[in-house]
C-alpha cells in the first residue's frame with residue numbers, strides 16, 4: 568500500500584482550486600493506494616501539513632500549488648526518502664515547467680502514477696532551501712510589490728515590475744564573494760538559480776540545470792533606467808547577457824555581505840522574505856530531493 572498525500576493551495580494561480588477524491592481514485596485504486604487531501608488555510612500552513620504527513624508515513628507528498636507552496640512542502644523533504652509530486656496550479660509554475668510536468672491535471676496525475684523519480688539539486692541560503700531561484704535587488708522588489716497587489720496574474724507581475732522600475736535607484740552596497748574572488752559593488756540585481764525558468768516561460772538563466780550540481784548566477788551592475796528597460800525586453804528573448812553590465816557565472820557557493828545594514832530583502836522561489844543578518848551564504852546540495860518527473 569502506497570500512501571499519497573496531496574497538499575492543495577486553494578488560492579494558488581487563479582484561485583478556487585479543489586481536488587476531487589473521486590478523480591484521484593480513478594488514478595490511484597483503493598487496493599494499492601491510500602489517498603489523503605489536505606488544503607492549506609494560511610501562508611506557511613503547507614509546512615505544518617507536510618510535517619504531519621511525514622509523521623503519518625506518507626510515501627509521496629504532492630504539492631498542488633505554485634512555486635511558493637512547493638518550496639514549503641519540498642523544504643521538509645530535503646535528504647529524505649519521501650518523494651515530492653507536483654500538480655502545477657500556480658501562476659508562474661517555474662519549477663514544474665523546468666521539470667516538464669504537465670499543467671493539465673489528468674496528465675499530471677498520470678505522471679504521478681508512474682512514480683518515475685528524478686533526484687534534483689537543492690539551493691540553500693543560510694538555513695533556508697530554494698528549488699528554483701533566489702535573488703536580491705530588483706527581483707526581490709518586484710516580488711514585494713507583486714505580493715502587495717494581492718493578485719496572482721501575469722498582469723500583476725508586469726505592474727509590479729513597472730513599480731519597481733520607478734524605485735530602482737535604491738541599490739544595496741554589498742561585498743560578493745564568488746569562487747574566492749570578492750567584489751565591492753552596488754548591483755541592480757544578484758540572481759541565483761537552480762532551474763532554467765522563472766515561470767511564464769521567462770528565464771534569466773536559460774543554461775541552468777536542476778541536476779548539474781551548480782548554481783547559475785547572474786549579476787547585473789548598476790544600470791541606467793534605459794538599460795533596465797532594455798534588459799527587461801532582452802530577457803523576454805533570453806538575450807539579456809548581451810549587455811556588458813550583465814555577468815553570468817556558475818558556482819557551488821557564494822557569499823553576500825551587506826556593508827551598512829543588517830537586513831536583506833530577498834525573493835526565494837517567488838516569495839518575498841526579510842533575512843535579519845549581515846551575511847548570506849548560498850550553496851548547493853547535490854541531488855538532495857526526490858521528485859516525480
Ligand SMILES: Nc1ncnc2c1ncn2[C@@H]1O[C@H](COP(=O)(O)OP(=O)(O)OP(=O)(O)O)[C@@H](O)[C@H]1O
Pocket residue numbers: 576577578579580581607608609610611612632633634635636637639656657658659660661719766836837838
Ligand atoms: N489558504 C491560503 N491563504 C492565503 N495564502 C496561502 C494559503 N495557502 C497557501 N498560501 C500561500 O500562498 C502563497 C503562494 O502560493 P503558491 O506559490 O502555491 O501560488 P502562486 O504564487 O499562485 O504560484 P507561483 O509561485 O508559481 O507563481 C504561498 O506563500 C503560500 O504560503
